[in-house]
Amino acid sequence: xxxxxxxxxxxxxxxxxxxxxxxxxxxxxxxxxxxxxxxxxxxxxxxxxxxxxxxxxxxxxxxxxxxxxxxxxxxxxxxxxxxxxxxxxxxxxxxxxxxxxxxxxxxxxxxxxxxxxxxxxxxxxxxxxxxxxxxxxxxxxxxxxxxxxxxxxxxxxxxxxxxxxxxxxxxxxxxxxxxxxxxxxxxxxxxxxxxxxxxxxxxxxxxxxxxxxxxxxxxxxxxxxxxxxxxxxxxxxxxxxxxxxxxxxxxxxxxxxxxxxxxxxxxxxxxxxxxxxxxxxxxxxxxxxxxxxxxxxxxxxxxxxxxxxxxxxxxxxxx
Amino acid sequence: xxxxxxxxxxxxxxxxxxxxxxxxxxxxxxxxxxxxxxxxxxxxxxxxxxxxxxxxxxxxxxxxxxxxxxxxxxxxxxxxxxxxxxxxxxxxxxxxxxxxxxxxxxxxxxxxxxxxxxxxxxxxxxxxxxxxxxxxxxxxxxxxxxxxxxxxxxxxxxxxxxxxxxxxxxxxxxxxxxxxxxxxxxxxxxxxxxxxxxxxxxxxxxxxxxxxxxxxxxxxxxxxxxxxxxxxxxxxxxxxxxxxxxxxxxxxxxxxxxxxxxxxxxxxxxxxxxxxxxxxxxxxxxxxxxxxxxxxxxxxxxxxxxxxxxxxxxxxxxxxxxxxxxxxxxxxxxxxxxxxxxxxxxxxxxxxxxxxxxxxxxxxxxxxxxxxxxxxxxxxxxxxxxx
Numbered sequence: 195x196x197x198x199x200x201x202x203x204x205x206x207x208x209x210x211x212x213x214x215x216x217x218x219x220x221x222x223x224x225x226x227x228x229x230x231x232x233x234x235x236x237x238x239x240x241x242x243x244x245x246x247x248x249x250x251x252x253x254x255x256x257x258x259x260x261x262x263x264x265x266x267x268x269x270x271x272x273x274x275x276x277x278x279x280x281x282x283x284x285x286x287x288x289x290x291x292x293x294x295x296x297x298x299x300x301x302x303x304x305x306x307x308x309x310x311x312x313x314x315x316x317x318x319x320x321x322x323x324x325x326x327x328x329x330x331x332x333x334x335x336x337x338x339x340x341x342x343x344x345x346x347x348x349x350x351x352x353x354x355x356x357x358x359x360x361x362x363x364x365x366x367x368x369x370x371x372x373x374x375x376x377x378x379x380x381x382x383x384x385x386x387x388x389x390x391x392x393x394x395x396x397x398x399x400x401x402x403x404x405x406x407x408x409x410x411x412x413x414x415x416x417x418x419x420x421x422x423x424x425x426x427x428x429x430x431x432x433x434x435x436x437x438x439x440x441x442x443x444x445x446x447x448x449x450x451x452x453x454x455x456x457x458x459x460x461x462x463x464x465x466x467x468x469x470x471x472x473x474x475x476x477x478x479x480x481x482x483x484x485x486x487x488x489x490x491x492x493x494x495x496x497x498x499x500x501x502x503x504x505x506x507x508x509x510x511x512x513x
Numbered sequence: 514x515x516x517x518x519x520x521x522x523x524x525x526x527x528x529x530x531x532x533x534x535x536x537x538x539x540x541x542x543x544x545x546x547x548x549x550x551x552x553x554x555x556x557x558x559x560x561x562x563x564x565x566x567x568x569x570x571x572x573x574x575x576x577x578x579x580x581x582x583x584x585x586x587x588x589x590x591x592x593x594x595x596x597x598x599x600x601x602x603x604x605x606x607x608x609x610x611x612x613x614x615x616x617x618x619x620x621x622x623x624x625x626x627x628x629x630x631x632x633x634x635x636x637x638x639x640x641x642x643x644x645x646x647x648x649x650x651x652x653x654x655x656x657x658x659x660x661x662x663x664x665x666x667x668x669x670x671x672x673x674x675x676x677x678x679x680x681x682x683x684x685x686x687x688x689x690x691x692x693x694x695x696x697x698x699x700x701x702x703x704x705x706x707x708x709x710x711x712x713x714x715x716x717x718x719x720x721x722x723x724x725x726x727x728x729x730x731x732x733x734x735x736x737x738x739x740x741x742x743x744x745x746x747x748x749x750x751x752x753x754x755x756x757x758x759x760x761x762x763x764x765x766x767x768x769x770x771x772x773x774x775x776x777x778x779x780x781x782x783x784x785x786x787x788x789x790x791x792x793x794x795x796x797x798x799x800x801x802x803x804x805x806x807x808x809x810x811x812x813x814x815x816x817x818x819x820x821x822x823x824x825x826x827x828x829x830x831x832x833x834x835x836x837x838x839x840x841x842x843x844x845x846x847x848x849x850x851x852x853x854x855x856x857x858x859x860x861x862x863x864x865x866x867x868x869x870x871x872x873x874x875x876x877x878x879x880x881x882x883x884x885x886x887x888x889x890x891x892x893x894x895x896x897x898x899x900x
Binding site: 304307324326327328345346349350352364369370388389391415418439 | 571574575577578579780783786787815816835836837841842843879880
């Protein structure tokens with residue numbers, strides 16, 4: 195009784211916020227909930243061990259959480275913030291991607307050189323696919339026919355056929371590939387290479403690199419420019435790239451592949467997410483333990499929000 | 514003309530289908546180690562080779578997608594001339610890639626006798642002379658030099674403003690060499706050496722450290738004590754027993770090293786857990802150097818699609834080469850002496866204290882070149898190019 199009353203009081207706070215962000219704190223085993231109007235943390239939720247990748251279900255009612263050291267993917271009901279399910283994920287899940295069918299979750303198992311495919315309705319493992327060492331980035335094409343995964347030590351983008359879950363091709367990219375992102379049309383993949391310091395733009399049909407983007411920031415040693423998270427705008431005009439210990443987010447013209455600007459954010463920036471209308475971009479800053487709020491029109495960080503230790507993943511949710 | 518083209522195409526496509534075998538030899542010269550006082554936690558007997566094994570497993574996973582197979586063969590010897598003989602025979606049979614864990618004299622004879630086509634990686638020797646004069650075109654170093662190790666410590670001392678140090682060294686040749694490296698670094702970074710003492714007592718310090726060491730370290734006041742005791746004879750007993758209550762580092766205490774279990778940033782946690790699964794123990798600097806050597810070769814083979822030793826060598830020395838090696842930035846080889854440039858960890862047994870180079874120590878080429886002998890200080894000019 196007491197718990198449900200507390201729950202109600204807590205939830206009433208959320209009801210006031212029309213848009214919130216969830217941030218996974220890797221070294222605190224928590225999620226921070228941010229009110230996107232007031233830019234304040236309004237709740238901290240305990241989850242499994244070493245939470246990293248997080249993603250929303252297509253109906254935006256559930257949140258999937260990679261609890262890496264719990265060796266599970268947790269499913270959180272966003273109306274109650276209760277963990278309602280634990281999916282078998284294989285060992286050490288780091289990042290994942292949900293198939294457009296809203297059922298199949300593609301999970302990168304960092305310690306086992308595997309990609310695990312899980313049916314979120316039946317809790318069954320559908321397939322495990324051998325990939326390179328330290329699989330990390332994961333994405334499924336919006337067309338649903340192909341999934342891609344990066345392996346950090348093998349330095350490849352692996353292409354997986356989603357019909358029969360077989361590896362169909364590999365594209366060699368620069369050192370330590372991290373994040374992969376499909377364009378909305380599904381014809382192009384953007385892949386960041388952390389140690390290589392580049393972003394490769396890959397044509398999905400030929401599975402070959404068509405452009406390679408390099409970064410240069412005055413006063414920052416090239417070694418410290420380490421691209422990780424990538425976010426593409428819905429209109430296909432811009433890409434935002436988080437540059438790790440360079441403490442900047444690059445603004446890339448997605449048509450010309452020219453870098454147009456660099457935005458100063460917190461220390462060791464990992465991942466990025468837009469709000470619903472893409473007027474704001476959030477960045478998780480691992481070392482400084484905060485989230486920067488970037489005004490996408492002004493190319494400027496307008497607010498810093500302190501969260502837990504080593505913030506990693508971020509999603510936003512509009513009601 | 515057309516026939517030639519067809520033939521060439523056929524040749525290339527069949528080459529792409531066949532497997533590229535990359536054959537590696539890991540050779541150790543087992544040197545008799547003198548007994549030490551602090552013999553409580555001995556170094557693992559399989560250090561080095563286990564790092565090479567892990568890198569072979571890693572590279573074979575990548576190789577599976579590219580039609581490459583890595584094979585590792587181990588050679589152990591207790592006699593230098595027999596080892597050289599054995600490796601010459603392997604070279605005669607077509608073996609080109611060697612990882613060597615041996616004293617400097619053995620490395621020199623191997624480099625001289627195995628010929629230009631061989632590629633030798635020094636994976637355990639920190640001898641500064643090997644990087645300073647008489648460098649060999651077929652000899653690469655993935656293990657950091659003593660100068661790199663002591664520069665890393667002295668940079669940190671400078672950054673922490675501990676400007677006056679006491680040096681305690683052991684009597685063995687390697688301790689003297691470490692002490693020489695410390696003295697060079699002390700001068701390089703403008704730190705004052707308060708005194709230099711040699712430990713030659715034969716007391717069993719496991720029982721008498723509290724009595725002996727305070728008196729021994731009663732000199733002019735210092736901020737920090739540097740211990741030069743590579744074999745771990747007395748150094749473990751120096752921390753907490755100095756006359757002035759000051760921190761201790763060097764070969765013991767705050768240890769300056771190429772690798773340790775406590776390094777877990779920059780994705781290293783995954784490497785550490787893979788290694789522990791394979792070896793059942795922690796990964797150390799020897800394992801790391803052997804790992805980095807195999808990974809350097811594998812990177813060259815992957816990018817050039819060739820296991821030919823000359824093309825591996827050319828790629829490793831090219832501007833395109835960069836090794837992702839869990840130290841937070843790409844690693845590469847110095848052109849003039851073929852030493853792998855790399856950050857050095859300063860650790861205590863339970864945590865990483867710092868990584869050098871320290872912020873603010875700048876270099877026109879790479880901050881990593883503030884550690885160890887820089888090009889103008891070295892007599893070696895192996896691969897002349899503008900960097």
